[in-house]
Amino acid sequence: MRIFFRILIGVVLAFPFISCNTDVDNYADYKDITIVYGLLETNTDTTFIKITKAFLGPGNSLVMALNPDSSNYAGKLDARLTSVKNSIDLPEIILDTITKKNKLAGDSIFYFPQQKLYYTTATIDPAATYTLKVNRNVHVVEASTKLVQDFTILQPTNRFNFAATAATSVKWRAALNGKRHEVIIVFNYEELWPGSADTLRKTMVWNMGTKSSQGLDGTDELEVFYTGEDFYTRLASVIDVNALNVRRFAGNVDVFISSGGGDLSTYIEVNAPSNSIVQEVPQFSNVANGFGIFSSRKTMKRSYKMTVQSEIKLVENYPWGFEIKLIP
Numbered sequence: 001m002r003i004f005f006r007i008l009i010g011v012v013l014a015f016p017f018i019s020c021n022t023d024v025d026n027y028a029d030y031k032d033i034t035i036v037y038g039l040l041e042t043n044t045d046t047t048f049i050k051i052t053k054a055f056l057g058p059g060n061s062l063v064m065a066l067n068p069d070s071s072n073y074a075g076k077l078d079a080r081l082t083s084v085k086n087s088i089d090l091p092e093i094i095l096d097t098i099t100k101k102n103k104l105a106g107d108s109i110f111y112f113p114q115q116k117l118y119y120t121t122a123t124i125d126p127a128a129t130y131t132l133k134v135n136r137n138v139h140v141v142e143a144s145t146k147l148v149q150d151f152t153i154l155q156p157t158n159r160f161n162f163a164a165t166a167a168t169s170v171k172w173r174a175a176l177n178g179k180r181h182e183v184i185i186v187f188n189y190e191e192l193w194p195g196s197a198d199t200l201r202k203t204m205v206w207n208m209g210t211k212s213s214q215g216l217d218g219t220d221e222l223e224v225f226y227t228g229e230d231f232y233t234r235l236a237s238v239i240d241v242n243a244l245n246v247r248r249f250a251g252n253v254d255v256f257i258s259s260g261g262g263d264l265s266t267y268i269e270v271n272a273p274s275n276s277i278v279q280e281v282p283q284f285s286n287v288a289n290g291f292g293i294f295s296s297r298k299t300m301k302r303s304y305k306m307t308v309q310s311e312i313k314l315v316e317n318y319p320w321g322f323e324i325k326l327i328p
Contacts, residue, residue: 034134034141034290035071039264039297042126042147049095049118051079051134054291072116078135079118085128093122126150132294143287143294148259151175151218153302160185160253162228163309169223170208170255175298176218178259180268183208183224187235188251189322193243204238206231216262228310232318241320249325250311252303264295 031054038049052071081093095118102115124130126147134141155171170183187204213220240246260268263286270284285291306314315322 032136034136034287036132036134036141036143036287036290036292036294038132038294039260040124040130040145040147040295041297041299042124042150044124045121047120047122047124049079049132049294050115051077051118052116077118080133081120081122081130082133083125083128083130085125090125090128093120095120134290136289139289141287141290143290143292145261145263145286145294145296146177148178148261148296148298149176149218150298151178151257151259151300153255153257153300154221155223156304158304159307159310160304161307161310162231163307163313164228167225167227169225170257171221171223172257172300174213174218174220174222175259177216177261177296178213178218178298179216179262179265180210180212180260181222182210182258182260184256184258186254186256187231188254190249190251190325191239192247192249194245199249202239204235206234212265228313232314235314236318236320239320243321246321248320248322250306250314250322253306255302255304256299258297258299260297261295264293264297267293267295 033054035052035054036049038047040047051073053073054071076097079095081095083090083093097116098119099114099116124147126149129144129146131142131144151173153170153172155169161168170185172181174181185206185208187206189202189204191200191202192198193200208224208226211222211224213222239248267284267286283291285293287294311322311324314320315324
């Protein structure tokens with residue numbers, strides 16, 4: 001489940017708009033600037049990388065952004081992944097192109113629903129260091145990254161406790177090559193409405209925040225705290241608490257912890273909203289002869305049952321129709 005660190009094309013591709021005015025009258029000679037956004041992750045069936053270009057021209061830049069030809073290169077670029085493992089070069093991976101029609105209106109100021117992506121279905125080796133190379137006529141656009149490794153969720157050890165009055169925590173050991181970690185829990189439940197024979201599967205998604213490790217060596221233990229009352233309050237905000245005669249049944253609590261590489265962490269921090277009155281916004285890119293971010297991420301998942309006390313509290317203390325589901 002990719003909840004965290006989706007390819008950051010929505011906000012950051014606004015890079016071509018350097019002027020503060022949408023009507024650009026004075027502009028320099030055009031320069032070919034390649035924009036790259038890609039995150040590698042092991043155990044995924046497909047790796048997608050966004051490769052576009054900056055654009056400049058007279059008129060309204062927002063209108064130009066709605067034209068795919070403004071930011072897309074014509075045809076297919078010579079884009080490939082090279083990798084090294086234990087000082088040995090692995091076979092190159094040639095990237096192909098695909099047009100996906102999954103971009104929604106409002107995701108960004110750019111064209112939709114289609115978007116051109118480079119991709120590969122080749123297996124990503126967790127022990128290798130990867131370099132993306134995009135061959136342009138006079139230079140090579142490139143960026144390198146190590147892979148964020150698997151890591152361990154330490155707590156809860158058995159069941160999720162939402163009945164405790166004191167704050168409890170989700171704890172994990174930081175990922176090797178990972179810096180920024182985000183924790184999301186998903187509470188799964190079912191609804192059976194009056195007159196219906198079909199049970200509806202529902203979820204409540206709770207972003208519990210982010211924590212960063214001191215380094216990239218994977219030795220830090222990190223945790224985020226929560227209270228049981230927060231859980232019941234959030235659940236009340238997503239269900240129809242006024243619906244009558246709806247039967248509900250609690251399911252698993254899934255914990256997703258996503259870890260992003262060091263360069264990705266720096267990129268997110270630099271591009272975070274600022275309250276400073278300083279007008280010049282700092283920029284960070286790890287792409288040589290281009291602009292953008294090429295890094296890695298890893299998402300670990302662990303599923304839990306609620307404690308018996310937590311489920312009893314949900315059934316008895318809140319008039320939302322939850323029942324103990326009897327398993328034959």
